[in-house]
Structure formats: structure tokens, C-alpha cells
Amino acid sequence: MAASILSTRPVTITSPKSESMDGELACTVLRLMSIAADMQTSCEPLEIAFLTYLTNFSKAFIGTPVLRTSKLFSLLAESLNLPDQLTVLDAFVNKILKNLKVFFNNKTIIKETLKTFTELSMGYSFGHMLVKLDTIQYLLRNHAESLEFFSFPQRLNLRTDYYSALSRILSTYIDCEAENDMLEYFMLTFDRAFQNLCSIFQPRDYSLLKNDNSVKSTVIEVARSLTGLLVVTENKEMFMCYFDYIFPHYTNVLQEAMNIWMDDVDVTFPILKFFGELVSNRKPRIEFEVTSVNGILLFRQLSQIISGFVAFLLSSQFSNDSSQESQKNRYRGVLYSINILVHTLGAKFVNFGAFKLYGDEALDKVLNVFYQVISTFQLDWILSFNKLAKAYYSLVEVLAADHIYYLATLDSNAFHYFINSISEGFALMGRSSSNDELAVKCCHALDSLISHAVKCLKKKTNQVDTGLILAIESCKELLVQMLKVMLNAVIFEECKIYWSLSRPMLAIIILNKKYFDEAKNYVIEQQSNERQPMFHKLFDELMNGLDGSLSQRNRNQFNKNINSFRRDVTNFTKTAPPEEEGAIIGESDSIMIF
Structure with a gap:
């Protein structure tokens, strides 16, 4: 109840009376929390209520102007010797740490405690106050000490949340201190763990290691912990500090662990999630020196890991198991693998030309993973999972943008699968915002592919370019179908991605106007006979002002034409007699119906 009062309290409106009431309420709750702590018993609803109150109190009173809360903290000082925001925050942190130690066997309390810790670690004001606390500074130096909840295998996923909160605090601490050795102290625990694993992995019978649960648990723990550090790190300088510790020493050990426990998803999945986070170059946060080879070396290592894992994933040993758990693991394995492919193949920290120049097969191995996936899994299966569909279309977008020459080398069946998947992505348009997001990725992919083909037609083409053009021409029916779907969306649907649709539409028109004529x-x-002349006129106006190129000016003009075209069609159809309204959309063709 006290937490609910705080959650509905106006932040900017206060008075001496309300401050006194807030102070008395806070004193009562904190006294009760102290009594409950002395009893050393686990009352789950009460502990969750305490944590909810701490979270709401922090949002309402911590980091706010002192004058506005002076009466409240005066009461806390008189009753509980908590005179200011910093001492109250320190009490909250001590409560969190005590929960992690005392209630280590209660998953619900631990989960809610970590949620509260995460809330406190977020935000500029909270972070700068936390790093001033001796408790937090001790925790950063001894983050793995006496935390028994880590010892429960079923709660290993909570390590990621714990280290995500610590990573935010550590980043703030390093920003505040010009010179400090906190990062070195913080990473010392990981250094020791990996040195121990490295000594264990020295030439030894792997069959014995596979059954060593202690070593296996250590691998899972460090993988999940490192993932927690990286997942919240968006600052480039901080990320590169982590990277210098992690690569190549830590990654070599984790690669060895993948080889040992390849058939154990409890080990491989946390490691794959870690590598997926390591190569995620958002913001961007990965930047190597001009003379650095780290990007190439990291890609080569990932090439070995992903190609080996996917080969096992698609092997009869794994795929023949039809149990629900096995199929779920198969889905997760494909998802994690595709996510890594997206991050690595779309990375801006790798010069992919170096692999071909020096005859290195690392890039070919990674690209072959995509071929293995589309050769094994039906598109319907991929689209049946939202996360997997999003990852797949992200990969399609990256391949069309940065690895188009690889697409030209695909066999006819694989290339048709690729183009058909883009067509199916367009067919999902308009059903939900997430499906529109997939359609935008399809727009980018199709635009990149067709625009490259247009450029090839306007210059002397090589054998690869000729092969790409022929492959695209072999998919004429799919291209026309996609144009029909896009035109239908522009004319008849409440579509929000007109700009994205206009780009591949223009590219296809420039590539071969016959495709557009057929769709038009x-x-x-x-339409009814009475409408057809007007639609002919409107389609002719759609091409006004275009010069037959893919210049930015031409693209902008076509986008304007699309908007005018849609407006004119809408105005025209509003004047149609009611009995003719049903003739607008052709109900006989499935691609025109959504």
C-alpha cells in the first residue's frame, strides 16, 4: 500500500504536510524492514513489497532537489539516522546485498531483488550517487564474493541481470574518476576463472571433461556474466576496454568449451549469446585502430565456431530427435546463429576483401551457413517464429547490401528461395507493426539487389554480374507479384511505409518497365469499365518527371509521385457509386487480399 501511494504521488507537487506524511510512512516501512531482517525468515510477499517500496521511494525522492525533500529527510535522520539521500541509498543497497545472501534459495525474491538493483543502476543521478558509496566500491572489487544464489544451476540466467547492473555502475565510476584501477580489480575474478579453465583444457581427455559438472558450470557462469557486462555497454571507450580483456584470451577458452560440449545446449547457447553480444556493433561501439588485425582475427574465430555449431545442429544426431524439447533447442540454435551472422556480416570493423585476396576460407564458411539454413528449413517454419523471422530478414537485408556477389553465386533453387522469402515478407505487410518492420527490411534488400542489377546493365559487366542479372530475370513472376502487392498497399491499404516501398518499386521499373506494365x-x-480510363491516367502521371535513373533526385521525385498518386486515387474512389465499391480490389487473386 505504501509503495502504491508513492507510485501515484505527483513528483512536482509537494507541501510540508505531505513531506511529513511521506517521512512518517518511510520511517514505518524501514523500521518494519529492519525487524523482518532480524527475524531471518523468508516471507515472500512481504519482501517483494519492501522491494517495490524501495524502487518507488528512489524514483520519488532520490536524486531530487534537497530543499524539496528536507522535511522528509529530517524525520528519517531523527528516527533512523538517515540524514540525506546518500545514506538512504546506502541502506537500500545493503538491503539488496543482504537479500542476495540470505534468500539465495528463493528464486522469486532473488529475481525481484535484481530487478530493484537494475532500477537503481539506471539513470545519471542514481549512477553518480551509487559510485560514492563504499559499499558499491567494495562490491565492484568483490562482485562474486559470498553470492550463493550463483550456485544454483537453474538460476544461472540471473547472472546476466546482476552483471548488467554492475556494468552500468562500473561505467559511471570510470567516467567519474580520471585515473583509477577499478576495471582491473573488477576483471580480476574473470582473469582467474579463465586461467583456471585454460589450465584444465590443456591436453586432456575431453570425454572426462564432458562429465565434469564443476568445470561445465564455470564455463556457463563466465559466459552469462560477460554477456551481462556487454549487453548494456553502449559507450565505445568502455566497450573497447572490455574487449581488450576478452579477446583473444577469453574467447579462445570459450571456443574450446564449444568444442567439448558441442552437444550440450546448456553450454553452447550461453556461449553463442555471448559471442552475439560481443560482435553487436550498435551505436557503433566497436572501433579498431587502422593497424589492428583484431577485426579479421575475431571474424575468423567466429567463422570456426558458427560453421562447426551449425554443422552439428543440422546433423542427423541432432535433427532426428523429434521431441518438443529438441525442436525448441533447434529453433534457438538457428536463432542465435543467424543473429551472429547478421552482426558479423554486417560489421563495419572487418575488411571482407582481405579474405578473398589472401585465399582465406573464413568468409566462405560463414556465408555457407546461410546456404545450409535455407537448404534445410522451409520458409514457413522460419516465419512461424517472430524472433527468428526478424533475425532472418535482418540477414537477408545484410546479404543484399554488403554481400551481393555471394548471392550471384547461389544455385537457382537457393536464389529463388531468397527472392521468394522477400516476396513473402511483403505479403505480411499491414498485419501488424512488427510485420511492417519485416517489410521494410524486405524493401531495403530488394532495393539493394535490383539497384545493383541496374548499375550492372549500364556498364560493362563481368561474369558474376551477368549471372546475377540472369538470376533476377529468372524470378520475373516473383518480381511482378511483389509489384502488385506494393501497388495494392499504396492504393488501397492504410500503409505506413510508403517511402520504403517507393525505393524498390522505382528500381524494378528502371530495371524492366515491362514488369511494372504487367502489374499496372x-x-x-x-476496376470497373467506368474507372479504367481514370486509372490509366493516374498511372501515367505516376511516371511524371522521372529520368530513368536511380539518382537521389529521381528517387525523391518518385516518392512525391507516389504520395500524389495515392491522394488522387483516394479522392477519385470517394466519388464512386456505392454499388461499384466492391470492384476496387480484385478478390480473385490471393496476393491482393490481406
């Missing part, structure tokens, strides 16, 4: 005629034929 189809739409016109769906």
Missing part, C-alpha cells in the same frame, strides 16, 4: 494492367483490370 492487372490493377486496372480489377
Whole structure:
């Protein structure tokens, strides 16, 4: 109840009376919390209520102007010797740490405690106050000490949340201190763990290691902990500090662990999630010196890990198991692998030309993983999982943008699968915002692919470019179908991605106007005889001002034409007699119906 009062309290409105009430309420709750702590018993609802109150109190009173809360803290000072925001925050942190030690066997309390810790670690004012506390500074130096909840295998995933909160605090601490050795102290625990693993992995019978649960648990723990550090790190300088510790010493050990426990998803999945986070170059946060080879070396290592794991994932040993748990693991394995492919193949820290120049097969191995996936899994299966569909279309977008020459080398079936998957992505458009997001990725991929083909037609092409053009021409029916779907969205649907749609539409028109004429005629034929002349006129106006190129000026002009075209069609159809409204959309063709 006290927490609910705080959650509904206006932040900017206060008075001496309300401050006194807030202070008395806080004193009562904190006294009760102290009594409960002395009893050393676990009352789950009460502990969760305490944590909710701490969170709401922090949001309402910690980091706010002192004058506005002076009466409240005066009462806390008189009753509990908590005179200011810093001492109250220190009491909250001590409560969190005590929960982690005392209630280590209660997953619900531990989970809620970590949630509260995460809330406190977020935000500028909280972070700068936390790093002033001796308790926090001790915790950063001894973050793995006496935390028994780590010892429960079923709660290993909570390590990621714990280290995510610590990573935020550590980053703030390093920003505040010009010169400090806190990062070195913080990473010392990981250094020792990996040195121990490295000595264990020295030439030894792997069959014995596979059954060593202690070593296995250590691998899982460090993988999840490192993932927690990286997942919240967006500052480039901080990320590169972590990277210098992690690569190559830590990654070599984790690669060895992948080889040992390849058939154990409890080990491989946390390691794959770690590598996926390590190569995620958002913001961007990964930046190597001009003379650094780290990008190439990291990519080569990931090439070995992913190609080996996917080969096992698709092997009969794994795929023949039809149990629900096995199929779930198969889905997760494909998802994690594709996410890593997206991050690595779309990375801006690797010069992929170096691999071909020096005959290195690392890039070919990674690209072959995509071929293995589309050769094994039906598109319907991929689209049945939202996360997997998003990852797959992100990969399609990256391949079309940065590895188009690889697409030109695909066999006809694989290339048709690639183009058909883009077509299916367009067919999902308009059903939900997430499906529109997939359609935008399809727009980018198709635009990159067709725009490259247009450029090839306007210059002397090599054998690879000729192969790409022929492959695209072999998918004529799919291209026309996609144009029909895009035109239908522009004319008849409440579509929010007109700008994205206009780019591949123009590229296809420039590539071969016959494709557009066929799609246009189809739409016109769906109209009544009285409407057809006007639709002919509107389609002709759609091409006004275009010069037959893919210049930015031409693209902008086509986008303007699309907007005018949609407006004119809407105004025209509003004047149609009611009995003719049903003739607007051709109900006989499935691609026109959503």
C-alpha cells in the first residue's frame, strides 16, 4: 500500500504536510524492514513489497532537489539516522546485498531483488550517487564474493541481470574518476576463472571433461556474466576496454568449451549469446585502430565456431530427435546463429576483401551457413517464429547490401528461395507493426539487389554480374507479384511505409518497365469499365518527371509521385457509386487480399 501511494504521488507537487506524511510512512516501512531482517525468515510477499517500496521511494525522492525533500529527510535522520539521500541509498543497497545472501534459495525474491538493483543502476543521478558509496566500491572489487544464489544451476540466467547492473555502475565510476584501477580489480575474478579453465583444457581427455559438472558450470557462469557486462555497454571507450580483456584470451577458452560440449545446449547457447553480444556493433561501439588485425582475427574465430555449431545442429544426431524439447533447442540454435551472422556480416570493423585476396576460407564458411539454413528449413517454419523471422530478414537485408556477389553465386533453387522469402515478407505487410518492420527490411534488400542489377546493365559487366542479372530475370513472376502487392498497399491499404516501398518499386521499373506494365494492367483490370480510363491516367502521371535513373533526385521525385498518386486515387474512389465499391480490389487473386 505504501509503495502504491508513492507510485501515484505527483513528483512536482509537494507541501510540508505531505513531506511529513511521506517521512512518517518511510520511517514505518524501514523500521518494519529492519525487524523482518532480524527475524531471518523468508516471507515472500512481504519482501517483494519492501522491494517495490524501495524502487518507488528512489524514483520519488532520490536524486531530487534537497530543499524539496528536507522535511522528509529530517524525520528519517531523527528516527533512523538517515540524514540525506546518500545514506538512504546506502541502506537500500545493503538491503539488496543482504537479500542476495540470505534468500539465495528463493528464486522469486532473488529475481525481484535484481530487478530493484537494475532500477537503481539506471539513470545519471542514481549512477553518480551509487559510485560514492563504499559499499558499491567494495562490491565492484568483490562482485562474486559470498553470492550463493550463483550456485544454483537453474538460476544461472540471473547472472546476466546482476552483471548488467554492475556494468552500468562500473561505467559511471570510470567516467567519474580520471585515473583509477577499478576495471582491473573488477576483471580480476574473470582473469582467474579463465586461467583456471585454460589450465584444465590443456591436453586432456575431453570425454572426462564432458562429465565434469564443476568445470561445465564455470564455463556457463563466465559466459552469462560477460554477456551481462556487454549487453548494456553502449559507450565505445568502455566497450573497447572490455574487449581488450576478452579477446583473444577469453574467447579462445570459450571456443574450446564449444568444442567439448558441442552437444550440450546448456553450454553452447550461453556461449553463442555471448559471442552475439560481443560482435553487436550498435551505436557503433566497436572501433579498431587502422593497424589492428583484431577485426579479421575475431571474424575468423567466429567463422570456426558458427560453421562447426551449425554443422552439428543440422546433423542427423541432432535433427532426428523429434521431441518438443529438441525442436525448441533447434529453433534457438538457428536463432542465435543467424543473429551472429547478421552482426558479423554486417560489421563495419572487418575488411571482407582481405579474405578473398589472401585465399582465406573464413568468409566462405560463414556465408555457407546461410546456404545450409535455407537448404534445410522451409520458409514457413522460419516465419512461424517472430524472433527468428526478424533475425532472418535482418540477414537477408545484410546479404543484399554488403554481400551481393555471394548471392550471384547461389544455385537457382537457393536464389529463388531468397527472392521468394522477400516476396513473402511483403505479403505480411499491414498485419501488424512488427510485420511492417519485416517489410521494410524486405524493401531495403530488394532495393539493394535490383539497384545493383541496374548499375550492372549500364556498364560493362563481368561474369558474376551477368549471372546475377540472369538470376533476377529468372524470378520475373516473383518480381511482378511483389509489384502488385506494393501497388495494392499504396492504393488501397492504410500503409505506413510508403517511402520504403517507393525505393524498390522505382528500381524494378528502371530495371524492366515491362514488369511494372504487367502489374499496372492487372490493377486496372480489377476496376470497373467506368474507372479504367481514370486509372490509366493516374498511372501515367505516376511516371511524371522521372529520368530513368536511380539518382537521389529521381528517387525523391518518385516518392512525391507516389504520395500524389495515392491522394488522387483516394479522392477519385470517394466519388464512386456505392454499388461499384466492391470492384476496387480484385478478390480473385490471393496476393491482393490481406
